[in-house]
Amino acid sequence: MAGAAVFLIAAIVVGVLRGVPADEGAAATPSPSATATTTPTPAPTASPTPTVAGFPQNANPYDVSTLPQVNVFAVIPSLPVDDSPFGPTTAERAVPLGVGAPVWADPRGEPVAYLPREYAYDGTTVPVIERQEHWIKVLLTGRQAMPSQGNPAQVAGWLRVSDVEVAPSTETVVVSISARTIDIVRNGVAERIAGDFAWGTDATPTPVGRAFIMTTRVVPEYGYTRGHPIVYLSVQSPTLDGFGGADAAVTAFHYHDDRSGPISNGCLRVDPEAITKLSALPLGTPVIVNP
Template identity: 75%
Template sequence: MGDAETDGPAAVEPDAPQAQRPQAPSRRPRSAWLVSVLAAVLIAGGLAAVWLLRPPMTEASAPPPSPTRSATAAPRPTPTPTPTPTGFAANTAAYDVAALPQVNVFAVVPGLPVDDAAFTTPLPEQAVALGSGAPIWADPTAQPVAYLPHEFAYDGTAVPVVEEQEHWVRVLLTGRQAVPSQGNPAQVTGWLRKGDVQLAPSDASVVVSISARTIDIVRAGVAERIATDFGWGQDGTPTPLGRSFIMTTRVVPEYGYTRGYPIVYLSVQSPTLDGFGGADAAVVAFHYHDARSGPISNGCLRVDPTAITKLSELPLGTPVIVNP
């Protein structure tokens, strides 16, 4: 047969060999698949075994929990409380003390109040006026009625404190509200501004008992008995009861009955005598006397040499309380 061209599509020649069809991919044997599955199971089981067989985690080895940030507000600063003023309000006004009556042993000042707590022990403190003197009030909400001098010839300027406030102190004073024939001559008191005085501790007091016939000097609550018998005022001229203080201590040679021992004068005066011995005052005192037992005096307290010596050693302003 030659190389002649044909007019149509070439016809299949029956005697030529047929072309091979592509083969489908071969399937994996079932046994191999089972092996893979078993291997995976064994690996997973091994991991589980490792997890189950690991040592338990103790509290110390446990990882700390992550801190949780709280929304707590910052603490507010505690405000400092403002102290509440106690007692009478402060008074900073200026006063001319020279225009006020002076409080001294001879003074009679109707505006001064009489002591209203006669048997109450004063505070362990005394006051002395600064400058030339300190104004005195009967009522701190009103105007001053007198002044306490810084110095006076017969003393009486160191005065015991009987009440203390933030701005004020109330003190015992010399002088009288009235003479006995015209009113109440008992122990007087007054208010002083703290800024006008110097305060100092007072560590002693004198306690007298007329009924027990005893006199004690008390220091820090400890009593020293200095007399077990003494003289006091007669019925017509009684010794004033209640609290007062040592005004001045001095030797008066003219009074022969004292035998040269000191006289310890008190701030309080006779409840029945306007004056005594020609003076415009009738001051009660401790002093020595040969006759010194029972109600025999004009109001003074008559003691022996030992007692008057100890009393004369006490500082001015020392409180004295005379009990019935």
Template identity: 65%
Template sequence: MGDSSEAAVQPRGRRAAWISLALVLVLVVAGLITWALRPAAPAASAPTVTATPVPTPTPTPTPTPTPTGYPANTASYDAATLPQVNVFAVIPELPVDDDAYGDFTGEHAVARGIGAPVFADPTTQPVAYLPSEFPYDGTTVPVVQKEENWVKVLLVGRQATPSHGNSAQVTGWLRTQDVELAPDDTVVEVSISARTVDIVRAGVTERVATDFAWGTPDTPTPVGRAFIMTTAVVPEFWYTRGHPIVYLSVQSPTLDGFGGADVAITAFHYHDERSGPISNGCIRLDSAAIDRLAQLPLGTPVVIRA
């Protein structure tokens, strides 16, 4: 009995061992398959590099040069060959003022030496000369435009008489090298419609008249900008009652001459009759007003408005 039992047990033990071994092999194979099929580890991410923008330098603007206007002219001219600018002169080449109510620069000019050449256009040759002295004055002239090498000024005289052309206020260009410049902060403002005459100095207004006489429709008072040419007492003009006459640079727009003279100068003066449009173009004032205006220096700007 013993032999048969041992024989029976041995085969059963071997089968169990083989089964255990087979199971181990299955588990090993399964582990290998599982390891082989595991998901791949994610690749390491490359570091993100943020580029720092390089600022574009702001270009430095090129400075705009200050305009100097017309170029300098250093040529020499013989005054004897040029017509003289004075109250009696009629010089067709002189331009009429193209900005009758324009501003003044606050300076006046006087020619150096015996006189300064006058140019209608700074790019051409002179058409006249402004003397530094003249018996009837008109040699201190207000500046209406200023450049580095040139000044534009108002002048006495005319481009033409009314019967032959335009007799309005004339202008011209002077080289700065030929003149002495000085400040002038005063202007006379006349309003015909408001019946007022004001002296404005450094922005401060002094009213010197609230009524006056002015030109008739046939002999109107010229309007626009002008300047005080000269101031004189003329006893022969009885109507002034011995008060000064303040003569302006501008002349009548309708009269070639007046009182036997070949000029027709507009002026401020005293008259007993001094209200309304009754004059030959002059502005008639009372004694206080005319005496006050007579104190102003030659070359003082004047603006007359309708």
């Protein structure tokens, strides 16, 4: 893994999801962790706005078992790529009701996939990026295409309000690669949890724009994590189709002894205190990575 599977890129998802070991290199003596500080920087999430009518209501029944499932391994060409990658969210997250919720690329047409309520590797609690009377637009896991065949960026889709549970989402993670900072923003107040970290190389860059926390788990067999949790994101590599023999290349936050500069396959390597705080965030928490 170029610079250690800091990209955790599929290695992690592939390893965790399919038992493929991540190639992070030999473990070294842990480095001292940095002290987190609190700074009052503006929150990137927008204040809740009045609900608009938007698209007309669709009360038709659908058999979701006939639709492709949205999950970390899915490649669904009909899913749209997020058209506002640095836009705000509505400060809400949604979870499907029942077995799962149909997903639309365009609410004026027919559903193109479905989001399950439960999946082994999560990704079913999703941030709301637009709210209407009958519809919500959300970010999703999976890809529209592999990097070698099309646009692999963060995907989105529309759900019916009647098919989901919606709850407030008070946190957002804001990353600045150029400033080398990571903040957790709660209700407009930012807590600086990292003043340096590692990110992807030019050949395997960290995806920029908005995504969300897909799943968080400890993977003891990955020695480079030193037993700390791995916080997987919904977005995948812009250059790698897969990693470690699997067809996923997921970005993540995780601990690594080497954690400064552009040295990873796309993942964000952080210190013990930062990964502890990130791993405590709810699934579906938005993450915005700025260049």
